[in-house]
Amino acid sequence: MKQSAISHPRSARLDVETELEERKRLVEDALHRALPPESAWPETIHRAVRYSLFAGGKRIRPLLVLAAGEAVGGSRDGVMPLACAAEMIHTYSLVHDDLPAMDDDDLRRGKPTSHKVFGEGIAILVGDALLTRAFEIMADAPAGADAGDVRRRLAATAILAEAAGTAGLIGGQVMDLESEGQAVDARALEKMHRAKTGALLGACVRGGAVLGGGGEEDRARLDRYASAIGLAFQVVDDVLDETGAAHELGKTAGKDARAGKATYVSVHGLEASRQMARRLREEARSAVAPLGARGRLLDGLARLIVERRG
Amino acid sequence: MKQSAISHPRSARLDVETELEERKRLVEDALHRALPPESAWPETIHRAVRYSLFAGGKRIRPLLVLAAGEAVGGSRDGVMPLACAAEMIHTYSLVHDDLPAMDDDDLRRGKPTSHKVFGEGIAILVGDALLTRAFEIMADAPAGADAGDVRRRLAATAILAEAAGTAGLIGGQVMDLESEGQAVDARALEKMHRAKTGALLGACVRGGAVLGGGGEEDRARLDRYASAIGLAFQVVDDVLDETGAAHELGKTAGKDARAGKATYVSVHGLEASRQMARRLREEARSAVAPLGARGRLLDGLARLIVERRG
Numbered sequence: 097m098k099q100s101a102i103s104h105p106r107s108a109r110l111d112v113e114t115e116l117e118e119r120k121r122l123v124e125d126a127l128h129r130a131l132p133p134e135s136a137w138p139e140t141i142h143r144a145v146r147y148s149l150f151a152g153g154k155r156i157r158p159l160l161v162l163a164a165g166e167a168v169g170g171s172r173d174g175v176m177p178l179a180c181a182a183e184m185i186h187t188y189s190l191v192h193d194d195l196p197a198m199d200d201d202d203l204r205r206g207k208p209t210s211h212k213v214f215g216e217g218i219a220i221l222v223g224d225a226l227l228t229r230a231f232e233i234m235a236d237a238p239a240g241a242d243a244g245d246v247r248r249r250l251a252a253t254a255i256l257a258e259a260a261g262t263a264g265l266i267g268g269q270v271m272d273l274e275s276e277g278q279a280v281d282a283r284a285l286e287k288m289h290r291a292k293t294g295a296l297l298g299a300c301v302r303g304g305a306v307l308g309g310g311g312e313e314d315r316a317r318l319d320r321y322a323s324a325i326g327l328a329f330q331v332v333d334d335v336l337d338e339t340g341a342a343h344e345l346g347k348t349a350g351k352d353a354r355a356g357k358a359t360y361v362s363v364h365g366l367e368a369s370r371q372m373a374r375r376l377r378e379e380a381r382s383a384v385a386p387l388g389a390r391g392r393l394l395d396g397l398a399r400l401i402v403e404r405r406g
Numbered sequence: 407m408k409q410s411a412i413s414h415p416r417s418a419r420l421d422v423e424t425e426l427e428e429r430k431r432l433v434e435d436a437l438h439r440a441l442p443p444e445s446a447w448p449e450t451i452h453r454a455v456r457y458s459l460f461a462g463g464k465r466i467r468p469l470l471v472l473a474a475g476e477a478v479g480g481s482r483d484g485v486m487p488l489a490c491a492a493e494m495i496h497t498y499s500l501v502h503d504d505l506p507a508m509d510d511d512d513l514r515r516g517k518p519t520s521h522k523v524f525g526e527g528i529a530i531l532v533g534d535a536l537l538t539r540a541f542e543i544m545a546d547a548p549a550g551a552d553a554g555d556v557r558r559r560l561a562a563t564a565i566l567a568e569a570a571g572t573a574g575l576i577g578g579q580v581m582d583l584e585s586e587g588q589a590v591d592a593r594a595l596e597k598m599h600r601a602k603t604g605a606l607l608g609a610c611v612r613g614g615a616v617l618g619g620g621g622e623e624d625r626a627r628l629d630r631y632a633s634a635i636g637l638a639f640q641v642v643d644d645v646l647d648e649t650g651a652a653h654e655l656g657k658t659a660g661k662d663a664r665a666g667k668a669t670y671v672s673v674h675g676l677e678a679s680r681q682m683a684r685r686l687r688e689e690a691r692s693a694v695a696p697l698g699a700r701g702r703l704l705d706g707l708a709r710l711i712v713e714r715r716g
Contacts, residue, residue: 138581195530235563261535267447
């Protein structure tokens, strides 16, 4: 029973996919409720924030939060604020990264980017607003929250802020900006991606475990899992950038390579990158295997990350 | 004794100024400690963050936090995280407002703005980093913090985030962007400034009172004070923009007026604006008068705000 995800792979896989789909709908609803209404003053910014936040993302970060929370026995409602906050921070980073002064992207998920639709000034403020709102949601404890709830909330906020800061998301983007057109070795590349992508993915898993009230042992397992999927995510991204169809990515394939940006594929080659992704996926699986059925959603997400096509 | 700030105006005034100077040095030290060292990876962003954060600001926001905390009997160390966080959020908003896509300013406090020195991409990330770090500091409770500390910290974080969000700082900036070159009436102008400037100043006072453990009654007094100084600050800014020497402001005088931006002076005239500032200063004084000596720093700051020349 505990090993169902391993002993009945096909049906279990469908079950997990159904469960993830159901969680994704809950996340969409929670995100809608986590924002001021579109008609709130000043309307422009709320319309623009929603444009980017509901542009069809896969919601991998909130799903990781929910899966980690459930894996340690936490309540879904209890970890939902972190799920929403993480997705807002992810979206803010995309909006700012797409700006002309950064990666200068016109398309994101097949739609014109925020600054193309609303102008650069508003796009900068959209990112600022999402980042700020993320922390507001974390700080907004319900009136009846007990001392433990409040303490876990603050701890999860610290984890999220650290991952979003200069040692994480922002540091990675600085390194990305500075490495454009430069030769980057394998170590520097891994450092950049661990910061730019891995830190936030990891914070979703670790923060979900903390907010869900997980014990030391479970948290250590989830740490190993987080480290593996964080890197896997970026390796797969680079493989897709090299090989993927533009319409599936919603952006121009091969763009990073042409921009002279270092990728796993440019440093290690395509086949080695694919192998690396498979190895990391196995690492993630073995990290959560001791959790049995409680780890099934985390395992399903690791597969989703590695097998995704866009 | 309790009324010393009123019965011995001249010497009391000098005492308060000395006390504020001393607090300001404590704030500078705390801000230095609140950032990663300049040599931390990636160096560019930490150098750029320090360039803007230590550009010679008057530290009015952190001083308001400390003054509010002391007014309600809180400890200075206890409210210092909010003091630093508020100054970081203020600085982030200046860096982003100065960007070419926003107000397009080359000078700030007499020095080239962040994007002129480090480029637009880094300047955007400097703002992002300061905003993120502000919340990280708030969330980073000491290991031995008791349940009350943790709860007050989370409450102060919520106050800060709300003021920085779309109903406050960001909303005001959106309105500012949208009102350029448009006729703005007195009501819209006040709304914009209450959001753009008043909200964060108010959050410093209210957040300082909450973090300092203030009771209901004191907090209501400080709310009245906050509302008055928030508006006074902007009125004085507009008067200085109209009349002030460029070298004192560290920016080009009359710039807002020439850019077709609505100001208190353009809407109400210079003399009425000056009167308004004096009236608001009296409102602030009477709000904190019942606090006696405990309110002397708040009173001193209200004077500083209204009598400042840059």
